[in-house]
Amino acid sequence: MVWFASDNTAPMHPAVLTALSAANTGHAASYGADEITARLNARLREVFGNPHLRAFPTFNGSATNGVALASVMRPFEATIATRDAHIQNDECGLPEFFTGAKILIAPDVLGKLTPEGIEAIVALSQDHAPHAARPKVISLTQSTEIGTIYSVEELRALRAVADRHGLLIHMDGARLANGVAALGVSPAEAVTGVDILSFGGTKAGAALAEAVVILNPALIRDFEYWHKRMGQLPSKMRFVSAQLLALIEDDLWLTLAWHANGMARRLAEGLSALEGVSLVYPQAANALFVALPPALAEALQAAGHRFYPWSLAGEHVYRLVCSFATTEDEVTAFLTDCQTHLPGR
CATH class of the missing domain: 3.40.640.10 (Type I PLP-dependent aspartate aminotransferase-like (Major domain))
Structure with a gap:
């Protein structure tokens, strides 16, 4: 999770x-x-x-x-x-x-x-x-x-x-x-x-x-x-x-922000490589807005991952936010689950 x-x-x-x-x-x-x-x-x-x-x-x-x-x-x-x-x-x-x-x-x-x-x-x-x-x-x-x-x-x-x-x-x-x-x-x-x-x-x-x-x-x-x-x-x-x-x-606040932004960038790169998944807005800071197939979003949430739907950005769009506490292992685990549950696999 x-x-x-x-x-x-x-x-x-x-x-x-x-x-x-x-x-x-x-x-x-x-x-x-x-x-x-x-x-x-x-x-x-x-x-x-x-x-x-x-x-x-x-x-x-x-x-x-x-x-x-x-x-x-x-x-x-x-x-x-x-x-x-x-x-x-x-x-x-x-x-x-x-x-x-x-x-x-x-x-x-x-x-x-x-x-x-x-x-x-x-x-x-x-x-x-x-x-x-x-x-x-x-x-x-x-x-x-x-x-x-x-x-x-x-x-x-x-x-x-x-x-x-x-x-x-x-x-x-x-x-x-x-x-x-x-x-x-x-x-x-x-x-x-x-x-x-x-x-x-x-x-x-x-x-x-x-x-x-x-x-x-x-x-x-x-x-x-x-x-x-x-x-x-x-x-x-x-x-x-x-x-x-x-x-x-x-400058701890900036060190922590650089890390959070870096985790979001890593997440964006991984998600962009998946078929049927796309970024709605360009990733710059620590928040991503991603269009996900509904079946994939439901499977990820059923697996315990926590993220919000974001209807202001469109249908089937979700917000994912990284923090100073987000780890590379967590990003990798999430991307692995995305690949596992991607429709058609």
């Missing part, structure tokens, strides 16, 4: 557990006034090359997106996103609940927003003002929900559109580590033009550890109130910060 359902199903990385144990010594100041949170902020400033950055640790990804968006917009404004975005499909309306604002769906290419798509949404809103919600935020996902990657050039182009229309850019970075690893650039380049970032730790090897990372210093003021009001201010913040610090202190 191999788990490809989600990187959320993976365990915590041992280094994170060690860091938690080390943080569990004596007393420490609460609500973020502790030494570990200060070290986290200092390290993040180094990682992203931004001396003005401020990080606010949180508990989970959906609320991190929600509080980040709520802090920068008003109820008559709107967030522009793709149809596949997590804030659109997987958060049970939480962003709208937190912000009171709409999400506007723009056309995309391989799960990525385009300047043309954003321009079209802005034009429609302006033509129907004040009856239509006014766009305020462009929300990107890196890597995207279908496993593709925004290049640095694409991010610059979106920043130019944002600047033309006075928009902010939010990035859902639940799998930012995988995006950075896939791009082969610095973390700072992978968030080019971004004002406010939902920084993912849970999928990278932590548990209950995310952060709103504010890259645009103009947005820092009053965020501590949003942090508290939205129920995402940990009283014992050192235990959340310790997890994130363990991941980024020696």
